[in-house]
Amino acid sequence: MQENRFHSDANRVRVTDVARAAGCAPATVSRVLNTPEKVSPETRERIQNAMIELGYLRNHAARSLRSQTTNIVGILIPTLEYAIYASIVGSASEKLSENGKSALIATFEYNLDREYREARLLVEQGAEGLVLIGNLHRPELISLLKTFNIPHVHTYVHDPNNDSPTVGFDNAAAAAKATKFLIQLGHVNFAVLTGPLFENDRTSERLRGVNDALATSHIKLDPESIHESSYSIAAARKATAKILANKSKKRPTALICSNDVLALGAVLECESSDLHVPNDISIIGFDNLELSTHHTPNLTTLHVPAREMGASAAQTVLEMIEGQTTVSHITVPVDLITRDSTAPPSKLT
Numbered sequence: 001m002q003e004n005r006f007h008s009d010a011n012r013v014r015v016t017d018v019a020r021a022a023g024c025a026p027a028t029v030s031r032v033l034n035t036p037e038k039v040s041p042e043t044r045e046r047i048q049n050a051m052i053e054l055g056y057l058r059n060h061a062a063r064s065l066r067s068q069t070t071n072i073v074g075i076l077i078p079t080l081e082y083a084i085y086a087s088i089v090g091s092a093s094e095k096l097s098e099n100g101k102s103a104l105i106a107t108f109e110y111n112l113d114r115e116y117r118e119a120r121l122l123v124e125q126g127a128e129g130l131v132l133i134g135n136l137h138r139p140e141l142i143s144l145l146k147t148f149n150i151p152h153v154h155t156y157v158h159d160p161n162n163d164s165p166t167v168g169f170d171n172a173a174a175a176a177k178a179t180k181f182l183i184q185l186g187h188v189n190f191a192v193l194t195g196p197l198f199e200n201d202r203t204s205e206r207l208r209g210v211n212d213a214l215a216t217s218h219i220k221l222d223p224e225s226i227h228e229s230s231y232s233i234a235a236a237r238k239a240t241a242k243i244l245a246n247k248s249k250k251r252p253t254a255l256i257c258s259n260d261v262l263a264l265g266a267v268l269e270c271e272s273s274d275l276h277v278p279n280d281i282s283i284i285g286f287d288n289l290e291l292s293t294h295h296t297p298n299l300t301t302l303h304v305p306a307r308e309m310g311a312s313a314a315q316t317v318l319e320m321i322e323g324q325t326t327v328s329h330i331t332v333p334v335d336l337i338t339r340d341s342t343a344p345p346s347k348l349t
Helices: 015-022 026-034 041-054 059-067 083-098 112-124 139-147 171-185 201-216 233-245 260-272 306-321
Strands: 072-077 102-107 129-133 152-155 166-168 190-194 226-228 254-257 282-284 301-303 329-331 335-337
Touching: 015 026, 015 041, 026 041, 072 083, 072 112, 072 306, 083 102, 083 129, 083 306, 102 112, 112 129, 112 139, 129 306, 152 306, 166 306, 171 201, 171 254, 171 282, 171 301, 171 335, 190 201, 190 233, 190 260, 226 233, 233 254, 233 260, 254 260, 260 282
Parallel strands: 072 102, 072 129, 129 152, 152 166, 166 329, 190 226, 190 254, 254 282
Antiparallel strands: 301 335
């Protein structure tokens, strides 16, 4: 079984420690914890920053951590509005349930500060382990998990250099595979529609993969041909309209999208602009969501085995909770699914 996650009571940060660091009375710290609305925003922020810096957890969290029998595993995901994360959560929850554990799910909307706060809350609730998305997290989050010996696994990425387990794939290599496919079709004029790059290592790595594949074929991707969009069809349509409206650039014959929602929005906008997909422009997505087959043309995309990732991540955490401490890096296959949204460039383009 897993060893005690508190090294000793002497190492545990107390309210008095937080008060000393924040320059206030312990009673003020207690008010921030229990009735924060009674404390001024400035003082509240100072105390919360001290808690983060010191790695403070509430006393009831300490009791839960010492008991080691909460049977709760936390799952932190960017959003529940994107279907692939729901699939990861669903399969992870099933695996945990089969082994007598319950999943406690939190979202952070691609905000790493919020992710850290949610992780602290999960640990305070007695989470015996955590499933994280991606490799990019606040250092304070990783420090918290290591300080209290909380088993955790990073999914949606594969990184043998990480000293914690990873379950996923090389996002850059997968995006390069899609790009090489379009190059083999004969495309040389590209644009990229990516999700937000800030604090999102998956989208950043996918963009790197596109750039690397193009550079290998001596094709230059102009920075003006890279457009960011939030993950909605409406936002993707707006971003695609900007790509098509850029009269200073030759219209791209191939548009690489960092997920299927963006790709579908791009297809819809091209259709409304009297452009035929794929005759006038090829569009490729990522993730192979169910929606990719329910529109004409069907999307060419990369299939990501979300349920396999979720189940493997949960199994890894379960093994760590039971004391199996070997760090593993599990790779899941990402396959190119060719459909009707891609074709060789038209000679008229």
